[in-house]
Amino acid sequence: MSASLKWRSLAAPVLIPVLVCVMAGSLAVPVCAQSAPETFSFPLHDRESLALGQVIIHGNHHTDETVILRIMGLGIGEPVTQKDVEAAWDRLEDSGFFRTVDVDYDDTEDEAVLEITVEEDLKTYYGPIVRYDRRFKYLLGAYVEQRNFRGHGENLRIEGIGLYAQQGHLTWDRPWFLGRTGLSAHLEAGYEQADFAFRPTRFRKWEAAAAIRNAWGPFFAAAGVARGSFEQRDDYAWALPLRDNDPPAPGAAAYSAHTEGYWRVEGAVGVDSRSNPYYPRRGVFLEARLRSWSSDDFASYLESSLDGRVFVPLPWKHHILAVHAWGRSTDGPTQLDNTLFFGGPETVRGYPFGQREGEHGYLLSAEYRVPLFLMPISPQGELVGVGIHFFGDAGDAWFDGDDPGRAIQSAGAGLHLNLDTLQLRFEAARTSSGKWGFEFMDRFNF
Template identity: 25%
Template sequence: MAGESALKRTGKRFLAWTPAAFRTGKFQTVPFLIVLFFVGLAVWDAAVAASHAEKTSEERPVVRFVQFNGVDSLSPSEIKKIMKTREKRFRWFGGSPLDPEVLEEDLRRIERYYQSQGFYDARVVSHKLTPLVGGEVILEIAIEEGDPLVVSSVRLTINGQTTGPWHDDVIALMPLKPGDRFTTSGYRDIEKVLLRFFAEWGYPKTEVSLKARLDKGAHRAEVEAAVNTGAVCRFGPVTIEGNHRVDDAIILRELTLREGDRFKASKIQESQKRLFDLRLFQFVDLQVKGLEGEQTDLPIHILVKEAKKQTVRFGVGYGSEDRLRAQLGHEIRNFLGDARSLQLNAKASSLVQLVEGRFIQPYPLSLRNTSFVATGGVTREDQEAFENEKIYVSSQLDHGLFDRVQVHVGHRLEMNRLLDVSAVAADDDVDQEREEYYISSIFGGLSYRVLDDPLNPTRGVQFINTAEWGSRGLGSEVDFVKLTLEGRGYVPLERFGVMALRLRWGGIRELEDTSRVPVFKRFFSGGSNSVRGYPYQQLGPLDRDGDPYGGLTLVEGNADWRFPIRNSWEGVLFFDFGNVYKQSYEIVMDELKYTVGGGLRYQTPIGPVRLDVGYQLNPPDDPPFNRYQIHVSIGQAF
């Protein structure tokens, strides 16, 4: 049968491709099984697609490529987005048979789309199918765009006046200006822009009247916008509904609006976000009353639905570095009132075991945009270079300095006990087993984040800067200063996916009488979330047995091209570089290590499940590890 032959052929290709290291069992069993699971899904999908293509190739062709002729002013990728006829992205993935009725509707949809973009003379001249192998075709569509309608003038009147203090600012914000191509979306957005502008200045009852004179023969468009602002409005009394355990005072103090203040639309949105950020409510809605009448003091009605008092979370997962991992969390919201929160967490994996408690007090000493956080716990680290037990307590203040800018400062007290030290530095100035370290340090940091999705960002930037200072004056047995700087950026590439970039630097300096920073405070690199061509923590200084002992300077950089494949599948090609250096603030460009690789992502509600394969371009001499590295984890690398 056709399906059986496709499956057999795909299986033979897979066996021929499979590296000998897989067949001889040199890779660890569990990671190999997970890799095999990913490959199995891809093979099955390929077999189904191949079988489907064989069955349908004799009936209806499959569109491999869509090409346009005569398209100069618009983006072909944007035109493809409005079509229901889709390209087959890759040889082994996707591909639906061409539906002639859907294609005809697509051709009409293209003409309507051109008209919405100001090309009222545009038409689809012809289309044809050019055969390829295996029942696939190239769909070629010829388009005559014609000349677009251009905005010749924009006339704005505000309360009957053609000039005034607002006119220049409003004209600058208008989505259509003289010389622009007249588009339907731009014309409709004029009203939205005007209403938003005047609502920020205290005129939420503004009325907008739009007119457009289109001269299709002369390809000109004249736009008129008449604005009647109405009376200045102010915030009226605030009423609250739906809260039972949360006091009104807690809700009122989060509001950025006050009764009697001049109306400002952004304060409604800011207040709603602040209430959500309390994590006390499942639902928050701020309604402005009195917009239809003549009153100028507009009441605000807040409708909330409270979240559960307590939440218990449990999760398990697997990663190629920490193996099987589990997490248990218990949170008590509005603990003892005043929006306090108490969190108890336990985590366990082959690398880290932790039990921690966290207490959060908002508005300490009535400070706005500020929270006091107290944390304490016990943790054990079983790293490649050492095993360490730590008991710690810390307290810090978190403050929202500006929009999207957060700062924090605090104090941490640790008692560390090294249970085992595997790595031995070349200078023999090594950490000793059973050695104890008391560290008292002040820490702080600043972060800026504008991301569209914290789990799987596709647009935005993020900066994270932290500093820690330990001193004998604070009661510490180790004197040091530790700095880390990190920046991330995400650039959308339309239908081609996302370009993600990351750069990180870290430095440690010994202070006063300290000659050696203990191993658990040093930098390590390599692994699924840093330089993916290297095993976990194996990039940097190694002893004669191949064990890492860390360094005092860290440099890491990553560039990911994440592109869609099919449905929930995503591919990635990446380039990583970095290294760890023994000396403080030392960067030797010639010693940077470079890796390239690729991987797969499968999107889930908790983030993408990922498989990455990295390859070292300039490996160290006689490395105790393979030049290829496989990483399996949950979530993007950064």
């Protein structure tokens, strides 16, 4: 007995109406409505499952067969059900490597044979980079990205920024590192030069880093190592930081131009159960991270941090309560480039950058998010939508040896737009002293 089925990609039918809705600004149901995906009956000879005997793959001119099999997650000889085949097809579609995926099957009384035909998607992407940055104003440049690099599911991306900072960045990501599911590898190298902004000096820095990450369901562990250098290019005078609860010496201290090289070794453990990474509607993210900084140019020290985020779906109209708590501590003074500078859309909104600075610090935020319209465009979490939110922020930073002071605080409201993986925020914030400020950012701060 045999049967066959062709499943077609849903990418085009989903994206075209989404773009129509966004361009027209219309939420009319007739424009955005989707027909139900095609269904089928998996022949199981009155049994719940059949053993998977073979997977035959066509059309993978670039993608390695092992990558397709790993994405599908089906093992030869293992029982396979209709739901297993549907889930495997979904994973292939959602991988981003293929424009279309067709699934045929044949079965006998003892085993099932799947025949997969794929049409590979574009591998090379490029375009401009336009980013808003409160420290450097705007960042303008270009990028080129190679997805499914070498046909092994890797991602290679090169970025270049020319204004207002000069930056170069290279990243490489490899899933299924060493052939293990859940284990991934990451390499990156970067260079940057610009005005430091928080001090009257120019700087130049570079860093090369390697990291691995292993995930078991929502739990993960990560480790990494980095080698870098930071150059203060100009002499300047600045007040000494407050340490040991004693007032700093009067006048300004001289900081001569110099270069600091360093090594950084780090590890982290945590759990991530968020519904998606771009606009979480439920779940938690918890991470504990430890970093060891060593150098011949400054005293070595340990840095520890905790990051907690909770997203609670409320019982009325899909509203969301989002709460964020973050804190960092060190066992000694840090170099200038690793100093905390609080104030602005990513820390405590309504305050100017550098309102508080130090080596230890904490941030607390709560947001009440009201999505007015949300349309998922990928099971990976990308979506299109618009909403409003109300927030409260608090935070403080202090130098090693000093005590924390009274936190700076603000509250306000804003509008957010979701465009694929991009979130645009337009916010008005009122500080505890009664001053109002406008904030803009191109991503959520948590």
